[in-house]
Amino acid sequence: MSKLSEIDLGSTLLSTxxxxxxxxxxxxxxxxxxxGINYVKANYLKEEGEGRAEKITKSEKKGFN
Known part of the structure; x- marks a missing residue:
């Protein structure tokens, strides 16, 4: 009977x-x-304007030039 309880314990742990x-x-x-939703909201749903132009110029400065 002890093997049956070990199998039940192992099965319970595995299922858990x-x-x-x-x-x-x-x-x-x-x-x-x-x-992903926040990324789309931040980058694609904004209107084109002054804030967008500033963001583009900042991103162009990043990386190896």
Missing amino acids: FILIGFIATAFVFVRLTII
Whole structure:
């Protein structure tokens, strides 16, 4: 009977870790979706204007020239 309880314990632990993995994966997808939405809002939904021109000139200065 002791082997039966060990199998149940191992199965329970494995199922628990698989469930935790699914929850963590779902959390990562939700977080990436939020980051993507904020990126689109920040870069593509602004009107063309003075603020946009300043942002372009700042980005041109970055990197190796």
